[in-house]
Amino acid sequence: MIKRVRYVLLLVALATVGICVAVFRPQAEELEDSEAPTVSESDLQLYISVYSAMQENHDLTIDNAIAPHQMSLDDFRQLERRIQDQPRLVERVRQALLDQAKAHSVFAQAVASPTPAPTPAEPKRRRKKP
Numbered sequence: 001m002i003k004r005v006r007y008v009l010l011l012v013a014l015a016t017v018g019i020c021v022a023v024f025r026p027q028a029e030e031l032e033d034s035e036a037p038t039v040s041e042s043d044l045q046l047y048i049s050v051y052s053a054m055q056e057n058h059d060l061t062i063d064n065a066i067a068p069h070q071m072s073l074d075d076f077r078q079l080e081r082r083i084q085d086q087p088r089l090v091e092r093v094r095q096a097l098l099d100q101a102k103a104h105s106v107f108a109q110a111v112a113s114p115t116p117a118p119t120p121a122e123p124k125r126r127r128k129k130p
Contacts, residue, residue, distance in 0.1 A: 037082045039089055046071070047079055048096045055097060056104065 050065045066076050083089045 037085070039079070039082050039086065043079055044083065044089060044092065047076075047083055048093055050076070051093070051097055052100050055101060 046069055050062070050069065053065045054060045054062070062076070063073060066073065083093060
């Protein structure tokens with residue numbers, strides 16, 4: 001009998017703790033994003049130029065790539081987040097980097113360059129049967 005009372009008291013205590021956690025747990029505040037933050041054309045070009053520089057020189061770190069633009073890494077990451085929130089801008093960046101990679105690719109230049117057309121061979125003459 002005493003074991004049952006202890007068991008019930010334990011269940012009641014656990015239930016009380018569970019309810020307190022559920023009721024008093026701080027909720028994350030949701031911010032209303034009525035509109036995605038805008039990205040200016042110059043910011044977009046800066047972002048593309050940083051990644052283009054890193055694409056050309058694979059040893060270049062992000063810190064070294066943004067240094068000429070007098071921009072902190074945090075500011076660059078915020079710009080990156082704003083761009084990544086807009087699929088249209090992500091596609092523009094992707095296309096610009098792809099175009100740059102094709103322009104600097106030896107293979108792409110070789111494939112894109114026209115191959116000379118074969119010279120027409122003289123038609124074979126048929127032998128007349130005797």
